[in-house]
Amino acid sequence: MADVRLDFQKQGGLIPAIILDHSSKEVLMLAYLNEEAYQLTRSSGQMWYWSRSRQELWHKGATSGHYQTVRKITADCDLDTLLIEVDQTGAACHTGAKSCFFNQIWQEQA
Amino acid sequence: MADVRLDFQKQGGLIPAIILDHSSKEVLMLAYLNEEAYQLTRSSGQMWYWSRSRQELWHKGATSGHYQTVRKITADCDLDTLLIEVDQTGAACHTGAKSCFFNQIWQEQA
16 A cells, blocks of 8 residues: 555645445545644544634544544545545434435436 | 535635446546536536646546546535536546546555
């Protein structure tokens, strides 16, 4: 496994992370990490993010109990996006939904 | 299906889109749409993005032939991220890989 150098510069210090449920591979959410959140995620084994709305580090689950335990981390071709598989405790979404992606806009009719 | 109003303001006019292979549900790539790219995607049925590096609209496949035909569009809870299922012609990644996510950083040992 490569010790890659992530590119935190393209979005003002933030990298988006696509979060998948490790078992089902369902897409749960997308959130942003700065370098400190990334280091905390690596050292703790649980997801830490940078909250853009609150402008602070965010240990996912610290208030809700809905922690995310890291199982696998992959970076994309240009090292500015992460794909992370987690074991999700409870719901990923603050609405209580398992996944944040529940607003269906369009689907091709079979 | 809701006619939702997407929030293009949080990232200076851009919304990230997680692109999935419609058949396998594999995550292929992440790229950004501005409102014009979104309208072109909706009207053409193929993926259009905003290229942050070239600062121009980008019809995916126009030079490579690797078009993405839209099958399903879902927005997240706060309407600032898209999850889009596509039929991918050829490779999604400019490296020739099927998916852009091939740099494995860490995996829990069983």
